[in-house]
Amino acid sequence: MSSSNWKQYFDKKAEVHGASVKSSDYFDDESFFMQRDNTLRWLGESKGKVILDAGCGVGAFSEPLVKQNTVYGVDFSEKSLEFAAGRGLQTSADDLTALHFEAGKFDVVLCIGVIQLIEQYKSVIGELARVTKPGGTLLIQTLNKGSLQRKVLRLFEKSKKFDKMYAMDELKKVFEAHGFEQIQFLNIYHPFKFVTTGDGQGLFSNTLSTSFAIKGRKKID
Numbered sequence: 117m118s119s120s121n122w123k124q125y126f127d128k129k130a131e132v133h134g135a136s137v138k139s140s141d142y143f144d145d146e147s148f149f150m151q152r153d154n155t156l157r158w159l160g161e162s163k164g165k166v167i168l169d170a171g172c173g174v175g176a177f178s179e180p181l182v183k184q185n186t187v188y189g190v191d192f193s194e195k196s197l198e199f200a201a202g203r204g205l206q207t208s209a210d211d212l213t214a215l216h217f218e219a220g221k222f223d224v225v226l227c228i229g230v231i232q233l234i235e236q237y238k239s240v241i242g243e244l245a246r247v248t249k250p251g252g253t254l255l256i257q258t259l260n261k262g263s264l265q266r267k268v269l270r271l272f273e274k275s276k277k278f279d280k281m282y283a284m285d286e287l288k289k290v291f292e293a294h295g296f297e298q299i300q301f302l303n304i305y306h307p308f309k310f311v312t313t314g315d316g317q318g319l320f321s322n323t324l325s326t327s328f329a330i331k332g333r334k335k336i337d
């Protein structure tokens with residue numbers, strides 16, 4: 117789908133499902149909480165930080181961070197942003213390919229379940245890297261191209277809704293090219309409720325995880 121179609125798609129979802137995680141296309145609440153709680157635990161403690169939730173949707177993913185941090189939420193679905201604002205995010209309607217924030221503004225940048233929708237993912241990661249502070253963390257979660265389960269499911273899928281998936285080493289190279297170090301992975305094995313962590317080299321995690329998150333620390337010059 118084109119970018120304007122995705123905007124309409126998520127506006128419509130938010131109109132129908134409101135603040136529910138169904139607006140952000142999660143399989144169900146259980147799957148959402150499993151992914152969110154494991155990912156935020158892996159991110160580590162955040163207190164007094166300036167955080168960007170890029171492609172925040174209705175804001176449910178970063179909601180637990182709002183109490184102790186300043187959380188900005190950007191999305192091009194204005195309808196979704198109404199619910200994100202209700203959850204305490206400081207929202208703005210922006211396209212992730214051209215963020216209006218100054219360089220190095222954020223201690224932590226999260227981008228969860230978004231880049232699989234975006235053809236120009238390299239310019240989006242470039243923007244996310246630009247607004248991450250030196251010493252700060254960028255964390256991106258997306259679909260695993262190496263997943264055997266996804267390969268089989270795609271054979272039977274009627275709508276090719278999610279056009280893109282990513283190999284773990286492919287994103288690692290993009291992170292490195294933007295000056296990130298200490299790169300690590302969190303692997304998720306939907307519908308199972310366990311996760312693994314590592315450096316992205318294991319055959320098990322590369323072929324059996326359905327999604328993964330990658331995080332890195334931006335080098336200080």
Ligand SMILES: C[S@@+](CC[C@H](N)C(=O)[O-])C[C@H]1O[C@@H](n2cnc3c(N)ncnc32)[C@H](O)[C@@H]1O
Pocket residue numbers: 119122123126140141170171172173174175176177190191192193196210211212213227228229230233234
């Ligand atoms: C699958 S939802 C995930 C929402 C949220 N990150 C979460 O995990 O709950 C993807 C979100 O990305 C937004 N999005 C997709 N492409 C975008 C773009 N180019 N610029 C801004 N937002 C975009 C959509 O509007 C949608 O809200």
